[in-house]
Amino acid sequence: xxxxxxxxxxxxxxxxxxxxxxxxxxxxxxxxxxxxxxxxxxxxxxxxxxxxxxxxxxxxxxxxxxxxxxxxxxxxxxxxxxxxxxxxxxxxxxxxxxxxxxxxxxxxxxxxxxxxxxxxxxxxxxxxxxxxxxxxxxxxxxxxxxxxxxxxxxxxxxxxxxxxxxxxxxxxxxxxxxxxxxxxxxxxxxxxxxxxxxxxxxxxxxxxxxxxxxxxxxxxxxxxxxxxxxxxxxxxxxxxxxxxxxxxxxxxxxxxxxxxxxxxxxxxxxxxxxxxxxxxxxxxxxxxxxxxxxxxxxxxxxxxxxxxxxxxxxxxxxxxxxxxxxxxxxxxxxxxxxxxxxxxxxxxxxxxxxxxxxxxxxxxxxxxxxxx
DNA sequence: AACATACTCAACCGCCCTGTA
DNA sequence: GTACAGGGCGGTTGAGTATGT
Numbered sequence: 001x002x003x004x005x006x007x008x009x010x011x012x013x014x015x016x017x018x019x020x021x022x023x024x025x026x027x028x029x030x031x032x033x034x035x036x037x038x039x040x041x042x043x044x045x046x047x048x049x050x051x052x053x054x055x056x057x058x059x060x061x062x063x064x065x066x067x068x069x070x071x072x073x074x075x076x077x078x079x080x081x082x083x084x085x086x087x088x089x090x091x092x093x094x095x096x097x098x099x100x101x102x103x104x105x106x107x108x109x110x111x112x113x114x115x116x117x118x119x120x121x122x123x124x125x126x127x128x129x130x131x132x133x134x135x136x137x138x139x140x141x142x143x144x145x146x147x148x149x150x151x152x153x154x155x156x157x158x159x160x161x162x163x164x165x166x167x168x169x170x171x172x173x174x175x176x177x178x179x180x181x182x183x184x185x186x187x188x189x190x191x192x193x194x195x196x197x198x199x200x201x202x203x204x205x206x207x208x209x210x211x212x213x214x215x216x217x218x219x220x221x222x223x224x225x226x227x228x229x230x231x232x233x234x235x236x237x238x239x240x241x242x243x244x245x246x247x248x249x250x251x252x253x254x255x256x257x258x259x260x261x262x263x264x265x266x267x268x269x270x271x272x273x274x275x276x277x278x279x280x281x282x283x284x285x286x287x288x289x290x291x292x293x294x295x296x297x298x299x300x301x302x303x304x305x306x307x308x309x310x311x312x313x314x315x316x317x318x319x320x321x322x323x324x325x326x327x328x329x330x331x332x333x334x335x336x337x338x339x340x341x342x343x344x345x346x347x348x349x350x351x352x353x354x355x356x357x358x359x360x361x362x363x364x365x366x367x368x369x370x371x372x
Numbered sequence: 373a374a375c376a377t378a379c380t381c382a383a384c385c386g387c388c389c390t391g392t393a
Numbered sequence: 394g395t396a397c398a399g400g401g402c403g404g405t406t407g408a409g410t411a412t413g414t
Contacts, residue, residue: 014384015382015383016383016408037400050399051401059382088403103381107381110380
C-alpha cells in the first residue's frame, strides 16, 4: 500500500515540546476533545503532526498520569504481567492506572530486564537461562576445585564466587519452579485456594508479598544451632545473621531470604538479591532459612501465601536434611496453628525431581552450606 | 575541573490493525 | 475485494543528566 508517514510533511516541528505547545494542546483538548488527531494540530494552532500530538497527550499531558518512581507493587505487577503477556506494554499498562505503556516499556528496558538478566533469567521467558543451566556442572566443578585457602589469585577467587552465585541462583529458581509445579494448592490471604500450577514461575515468585512481623523480630530467635532465624507461625523465618534486621516472611519462598530490609520496602528486588548473594559468595555472612511445615496463615499474616509442606523447599530444610533442629518455636502472638501441615507431610514428588540439584549440591558440603 | 561513561526517558519511526467508502 | 485513513503499538533513538575516573 505504501502509505506515507504522517509526519513527513515538511515544516512540521519535531523534537521536544515547549511549554507553549503543551498549553495549546491541553487547552484545545480540554475544550474540544482530541477528535481526529490528524486534524487537531491545525485546529489547536500547532505546527506538529497529529501523531506527535497524540503521543504527547497520552504519554505526558493527560491529567490522570501518575509520575514518579514505580512502587514495588507496580514492579511486581509488571514482572508478573510481562511473564504472561510479554512485551504487550499497552495491555500491561491497563493494569497500572496512571502509567503509560511508554513509561512501563522504559522501566522494563532500563530496570527490570537488567535485573532478570543479572539473576540469570531470560527476560523474555522468565525462565532460567539455559546456557547457564548447561554450564552449571562446570561451574560447580570450578567452584569445588578452587581452594580459597591456597590460592591468592583474585581472579580465581572471583570466578569461584561467581560460580557459586550462579549455581545458587539456578538452584533457587529451580526450587521455586518445583514449588509451583508440585504445590497445586496454595492459599491467599483469605484462605482461598490458589492454583499456582499453571502460573508462570515468576508469578509464584513475585506475588508472594512479604509479611514483616515486627512483633516477632526481636524475641523469636531460634536455637543456637541456627542463630538469627525465627519461626513465624509455621512458616519460614529468615534473618540476617549480621544485622538481626526485621524479617521478611515468605512462607513459600526461599528467595525471600535475599530481600532487602523492609525499610526499603522491597518485596522483590533482584538487585538486592544479587547483592546479598554476592556478599554470601564472599563468605562474609552466614544466613539460614528454616523451613517448617505450615498450614495456615496467622491473623497478622495478611499478605502471605501458604504452600503445602510437600513443597520441595522442605526437602532441603534443616528439618529434613540439615544438622538441626528447629521445628517449632512459635512465638507468634495469636498464632494457634499446628506445625502439622494440612496438606500432608514433607517429601513428596519433588524429592525425586530435585535429585539433580541434590546431587550437585549435596556432593559438596561447602556449596550446600552456602545455600540459604 | 574536565572528561568519559552509564543511565534515563521523551519522542520518533515504521509497521500493523481496524473501520470505511 | 480493494484502497486508504486513522489510530495504536512496540522498537529504537538521542539529548539531557548523573556518576565515575
